[in-house]
Amino acid sequence: MSLSATTAPPSRGAPTKHTQPRRRRGYSRFTKLDMKYSPYLYVAPFFVLFGIFGLYPMLWTLWMSLHDWDLVGTHTFIGLENYSALLSDDYFWNAVRNTFGMFVLATVPQLALALFLANLLNRPMLRARTFFRMAIFVPNVVSVAAVAIVFGMLFQRDFGVVNWFLGIFGVDAIDWRREWWSSWIAISTMVDWRWTGYNTLILLAGMQAIPRDLYEAAAMDGAGPWRQFWTVTLPMLRPTFVFVVILSTIGGLQLFVEPLIFNNGNIMGGTQREFQTVQMYMFENSIHNLSRAGYGAAVAWALFLMIVVVSVLNFVITRRSVK
Amino acid sequence: MSVSTRRRRYAAVALATVAALATTTACGDDNEGGSSDGAKPEKLVVDTFGEAGYEDLVKQYEQQTGIKIELRKVAQLNEFRPRVVRSLATGKGAADVIMLEEGILNEFKLNPGNWVDLAPLVGDLSKDYLSWKYELGKAPDGRLMGLPTDVGGLGLCYRTDLFKDAGLPTGRDEVSALWPTWEKFIETGQKYKQATGKGFVDSVTTAVNAVLFQQNGGDLFYDKDDNLIADKSPAVKAAWDQAVAIADAGISAKITTWSPEWNAGFKQGTFAVNACPSWMLGIVESNSGPENAGKWDLAAVPGGAGNWGGSWLGVPTQSKHQAEAAKLAAFLTNTAGQVAAFKKSGPLPTNLKALEDPSFQSFTNKYFSDAPTGKIFGEGVQKIVPTHLGPKHQAVKENALEPALRAYESGQANAAKAWEQFTKDAATQGAF
Numbered sequence: 001m002s003l004s005a006t007t008a009p010p011s012r013g014a015p016t017k018h019t020q021p022r023r024r025r026g027y028s029r030f031t032k033l034d035m036k037y038s039p040y041l042y043v044a045p046f047f048v049l050f051g052i053f054g055l056y057p058m059l060w061t062l063w064m065s066l067h068d069w070d071l072v073g074t075h076t077f078i079g080l081e082n083y084s085a086l087l088s089d090d091y092f093w094n095a096v097r098n099t100f101g102m103f104v105l106a107t108v109p110q111l112a113l114a115l116f117l118a119n120l121l122n123r124p125m126l127r128a129r130t131f132f133r134m135a136i137f138v139p140n141v142v143s144v145a146a147v148a149i150v151f152g153m154l155f156q157r158d159f160g161v162v163n164w165f166l167g168i169f170g171v172d173a174i175d176w177r178r179e180w181w182s183s184w185i186a187i188s189t190m191v192d193w194r195w196t197g198y199n200t201l202i203l204l205a206g207m208q209a210i211p212r213d214l215y216e217a218a219a220m221d222g223a224g225p226w227r228q229f230w231t232v233t234l235p236m237l238r239p240t241f242v243f244v245v246i247l248s249t250i251g252g253l254q255l256f257v258e259p260l261i262f263n264n265g266n267i268m269g270g271t272q273r274e275f276q277t278v279q280m281y282m283f284e285n286s287i288h289n290l291s292r293a294g295y296g297a298a299v300a301w302a303l304f305l306m307i308v309v310v311s312v313l314n315f316v317i318t319r320r321s322v323k
Numbered sequence: 324m325s326v327s328t329r330r331r332r333y334a335a336v337a338l339a340t341v342a343a344l345a346t347t348t349a350c351g352d353d354n355e356g357g358s359s360d361g362a363k364p365e366k367l368v369v370d371t372f373g374e375a376g377y378e379d380l381v382k383q384y385e386q387q388t389g390i391k392i393e394l395r396k397v398a399q400l401n402e403f404r405p406r407v408v409r410s411l412a413t414g415k416g417a418a419d420v421i422m423l424e425e426g427i428l429n430e431f432k433l434n435p436g437n438w439v440d441l442a443p444l445v446g447d448l449s450k451d452y453l454s455w456k457y458e459l460g461k462a463p464d465g466r467l468m469g470l471p472t473d474v475g476g477l478g479l480c481y482r483t484d485l486f487k488d489a490g491l492p493t494g495r496d497e498v499s500a501l502w503p504t505w506e507k508f509i510e511t512g513q514k515y516k517q518a519t520g521k522g523f524v525d526s527v528t529t530a531v532n533a534v535l536f537q538q539n540g541g542d543l544f545y546d547k548d549d550n551l552i553a554d555k556s557p558a559v560k561a562a563w564d565q566a567v568a569i570a571d572a573g574i575s576a577k578i579t580t581w582s583p584e585w586n587a588g589f590k591q592g593t594f595a596v597n598a599c600p601s602w603m604l605g606i607v608e609s610n611s612g613p614e615n616a617g618k619w620d621l622a623a624v625p626g627g628a629g630n631w632g633g634s635w636l637g638v639p640t641q642s643k644h645q646a647e648a649a650k651l652a653a654f655l656t657n658t659a660g661q662v663a664a665f666k667k668s669g670p671l672p673t674n675l676k677a678l679e680d681p682s683f684q685s686f687t688n689k690y691f692s693d694a695p696t697g698k699i700f701g702e703g704v705q706k707i708v709p710t711h712l713g714p715k716h717q718a719v720k721e722n723a724l725e726p727a728l729r730a731y732e733s734g735q736a737n738a739a740k741a742w743e744q745f746t747k748d749a750a751t752q753g754a755f
Contacts, residue, residue, distance in 0.1 A: 071412040072434045158584050158593060177579070178733050264582040265402045271726040272735055272744070287405050289718065290430065291755050293412075 058304070061297045069294030071286070082298035092299065094273055095281040096306070098180070102259075102275070103252035106188035110196050111244065117196070118203035119229060133204065136197035147190055148261035155186040155262070177263060183275040190258045195251070199244050206240030207233060246314045253307050254279050278303045364644040366391040367651055370418035372403035374605030375472070375634075376668030380660055384651060392651070399581045400424055401721055410641070411437050417639040419648035420655070423469050424634045426717030428459070431637075433714055433755060435462035439638040442467040444649035451657075455709040456673045460635045469635025470656045473670030474707060475600030476700040477533055477629040478621045480607050483692060485595040489518040495694060499623035505534065505565050508625040512574030515595060522576025522594045524569065527732045528725045529580055529598040531566035535720075536600075537629035538562065538710065544720070544753060545713025553719055553749035563728075563742070570732040577732055580725075586610045598624070600631040601700045605668025608690045621694040630707045633673070671700045678704060714755045723748035 065083070068076045086092050120126070121133055139147075154161045155176040163173045176182045210233065218228050256279040259269050267284045269276030276284075282303065286296025367390055371377060374396075381392040395418060397403040404427050410417035411431075423431060431437065449457050452471045460469040483493040491514065492498055502508035512523035524530055535543060538558035546552050553559055569575060576594040578585045588594055589610035597607060599621060607619060636652040638645055654660055661672035662683045669688075672678050678701055686697035713719075727745035730736040736744060 070434075071408060072431075072437060153583065156584050156587075158578075159587055159591070175577075175733065178735065264579065265399065266721075268722055268726060271729040271733070287408060288722075289752070290408055290412075 061300050064294050065297035065301050067294045069297065070291045071293040072290055075294070078294070082295045083302075085295065086298050086302060091273060091276075092278075092281060092302070095276050095278045098184075098269070098273075098275055099253055099255060099277045099279075101180075102184050102187055102191075102255060102277070103249070105184050106191040106195075107245075107248045107252055109188075110192045111199060111241075111248070113192070114196050114199035114203055114244070115241075117200045118207055119233065121200065121204050122207045133201065136200050138197070139194050140198045142194070144194070144257045145261060147194055148258045151186065151190045151193070151258075152262050152264075177270055178274070180270075180274040183259075183262070183270060187255070187258050187262055187275060190262075191252070191255070195248070199248070202244050202247075203237065203240060206237050209240075210236045242314060242317065246311055249310050249314065250307055253303065253310070256280060256283070278306075364390060364419075364647050366393060367420065367644060367648055368393045368395060368418040369420045369422075369651070369655075370395050370397070370403070370407070371422040372397045372400050372424070373602060374609060374668040375422060375602075376605060376664035376666075376670055377655060379667060380655060380663055384654055390647065390651075400426070400717065401581070404717070407431075411639065414641055417641050419638060419642040419644055420652050421637050421639060422472065422634050423637050424632060424717070425459070425712055426632075426720065428469065428635060429712055429714045429716060430718075430755070432462045432468065435464050435466055435468060437639055437641075438462070438466070438468045439640050439642070439645045439649065440466035440468075441470060441638065441649050441652065444646055445470070445653040448653070451674055451676065453673045453675065453704070453707075456633070459709065469637040470652050471673040472634045472636055472656055472661070473602060473632075473664070474630050474673055474704060475536070475602055475632035476671050476703040476707065477536065477624040477631055478599045478601070478699060479533075479624050480597045480599040480603070480619050480621055480691070482592060482595045482618055483620050484618045485519070485521075485592055486515075489515045489595070491515060491518075493620070495620050495622050495692075498620070502622075502625040505568070505625045509569060509572045509574060512569075512596075513572055516574050521592075522578070523574040524596045524598075525576055525585060525588060525594040526578050526580050527566050527570045527575045527728050530569050530575070531562050531724065531728055532631055532720075533598040533624055533629060534562040534565045534626070535559070536631040536710065537624070537626055542711055543713075544716055544749065545711065547711055549713045551713070551750065551753040553723070553753060554746040559724075563724075563745075566728050567731065567738060570728070575732065579729065590615065598631070600633075601665075601669045601671035601696070602632055603669070604688065604691065604696065605670075608668075616690050617692055619690065620692040621688075621696060621699060623699075628703045628706050630710070633671075665697070669696065671704060673704075713753070715753045718752040719749050723752045 064075075066077060066079060068078050068081075117136065121129065121136070126132070153159075155163075157163065157173055157175045157177075160176070162176075163171075166174065174182055176186045214232050214236070215228055218232050223231065255277045259275045259277055260267065260280060260283075262275070263269055267276075267280055267288050269280055278299065282296050282299040284296075285299060286293040289296075369377065369381065369392060371394065377394055381394050384390070385392050397406065407417065407421055407423075407427075411434075448470065451457075453474070456471040456474060460467055460471055462468045481498060486493050486498070491511065492501065501511050515521075515523045535558070538561065541558040542552065542556055543558055544551065544553040544556065546556075576588060578588055578593065584593075589597075589607060590612055597603070599607065604621075611619065636656060638648040638652060642648050655664070656674065658674050658676040658680060661670075661674045661677040662680050664670050665672055665677075665683060666686055672683060677683055683697045684701055686695070687693045688696045723745050727736070727741045727748065730744060731738060731741035
């Protein structure tokens with residue numbers, strides 16, 4: 001519309017005929033440059049910021065991991081020693097197990113619930129749809145620390161609401177921070193509370209992109225809602241679903257604030273490291289233990305590699321499933 | 324044509340954005356370069372943990388000098404330490420005056436270059452303080468890293484109302500007489516437990532701290548040459564065995580010290596006894612709240628005197644106002660400052676004149692049933708024999724000893740396994 005409006009008056013170039021071509025030439029040279037380079041300019045801010053806050057710290061961490069690095073003291077180059085020590089470090093593997101365990105325990109119910117909720121919200125006859133869609137996202141807006149503190153209180157041994165509730169059914173008070181299973185459940189609950197709504201919205205968007213006529217055709221063939229969900233919604237949703245899984249993986253493997261605050265800020269995650277994640281183990285080495293920052297950097301890189309491997313795996317699966 | 328005009332306009336906007344970004348990043352550094360050392364600063368920042376009792380003192384200093392003081396408090400030492408570490412490692416964000424506890428001081432002594440030598444800035448104050456305490460504030464290279472604030476003379480806080488309900492005596496002398504030894508303490512605890520069904524002492528870890536710091540003059544996790552001896556130190560083993568005996572007797576409320584449950588336990592009366600170095604008084608008071616005023620009292624600790632904790636005030640070299648910061652540190656640790664802090668929150672003076680001050684000696688703590696805390700702690704302070712704490716004392720205690728004991732108490736590990744866990748963790752936590 002604006003295109004036709006601006007091209008309409010041709011009066012512009014008419015009076016000064018001889019200057020016009022030159023101006024044109026300069027103009028078109030600029031246009032060429034513009035066409036060629038301005039896209040790079042548009043994306044530049046991201047890459048500049050990524051370089052400063054993403055790439056540089058990453059490479060610096062790699063450099064650190066090759067040293068015996070005292071955070072406030074001396075640094076000595078030791079090659080790959082930190083990495084070989086890591087491979088035989090029980091506490092590191094304990095942290096890996098905890099991280100993946102909590103990731104599975106949090107993600108599986110979370111995605112199932114998100115799928116269920118998205119399907120509900122996708123019903124055309126639902127009233128106050130926008131309200132429900134917004135309400136489900138609210139937990140994600142609350143700060144992680146606040147969530148962790150509140151849930152930490154709910155899961156207290158002596159005065160916690162969860163234990164009080166279980167007490168009604170005759171369950172003895174559970175010391176949630178003592179056992180791996182109880183602490184994993186408590187922490188996974190926090191994660192799910194925060195992220196279920198977020199994933200629901202992404203899945204909902206995916207569902208709405210599925211053409212309606214597929215459902216109509218299915219209905220014509222006599223498929224009920226349940227059948228439609230399994231044979232139309234789920235297969236068409238698969239790319240979105242894998243995307244959601246990748247996001248959850250990246251987030252889940254970096255679990256840090258919830259278990260940290262759950263343990264009153266102690267970095268060890270329980271008396272016997274029942275819920276210490278890899279991220280926490282990295283922090284323990286690099287920040288808590290001043291003289292082992294190099295080792296902490298090696299843990300950071302190990303975590304990075306784990307995320308890369310899992311993400312690539314996800315990517316391969318997606319490609320296959322889309323084909 | 325107009326499409327390209329529009330595009331050109333966008334290009335200009337993008338360019339401007341990039342340029343603006345570049346200038347903001349370039350400007351970022353300029354704000355930091357503040358005033359030089361000589362000029363009077365507008366503001367000084369003081370970092371403390373626990374309850375140092377400085378609230379009124381800094382206001383007084385603000386009025387005297389016109390310098391604004393920002394007092395930043397962190398409840399727990401284990402959250403405080405990483406903050407200090409971070410600011411030292413990045414060279415940014417440290418306060419001008421930082422409180423250094425005995426458990427972490429030695430670790431920072433390994434890199435004394437991060438700290439200002441206070442001696443030339445405040446003059447010779449060596450005669451003003453308990454001499455061993457003053458000496459411990461010096462780094463190996465001789466610089467004075469910190470001015471002494473307090474020592475942690477030991478006592479036991481107990482709830483008179485809960486003792487009464489359990490049929491135990493309530494007067495502080497009678498209570499002290501109940502437990503000349505830890506064995507008697509356990510017996511009393513069992514009586515209490517039988518009568519009430521509740522935990523007697525808050526946790527096995529406060530008990531182990533009390534016993535550990537009663538090993539006057541003995542080596543704890545490190546010997547005098549800073550060799551790690553956590554697995555063979557007799558003092559540590561003695562404290563361990565005592566803690567195990569307390570856990571076996573089942574008299575602890577099994578609460579993790581410094582957790583929200585521990586904080587709530589003071590109010591709820593989940594336990595009746597808590598190990599109280601003098602600086603703990605302020606913490607007990609703020610956790611128990613005004614509704615429990617007059618219910619706490621202070622008795623002697625079983626097994627003789629000890630010293631748990633105590634701090635110094637240091638000035639990091641990254642402070643832009645080192646001279647003024649040193650003056651503030653001297654103000655907070657001088658005679659009047661230490662007496663005022665003691666009255667406010669309980670940290671026991673190390674300044675000799677403060678210890679002789681009549682208003683200190685005659686001070687009774689209203690919150691603690693008018694216990695003559697000045698007299699009780701003041702008498703013990705001269706008897707304190709300094710214990711050598713190695714570089715990573717706090718890390719070994721907090722991340723190796725205490726978790727292993729908790730694991731034992733909760734039945735996650737038997738005695739042998741728990742000891743194994745402790746020695747293994749002590750080796751990694753204690754390395755430096």
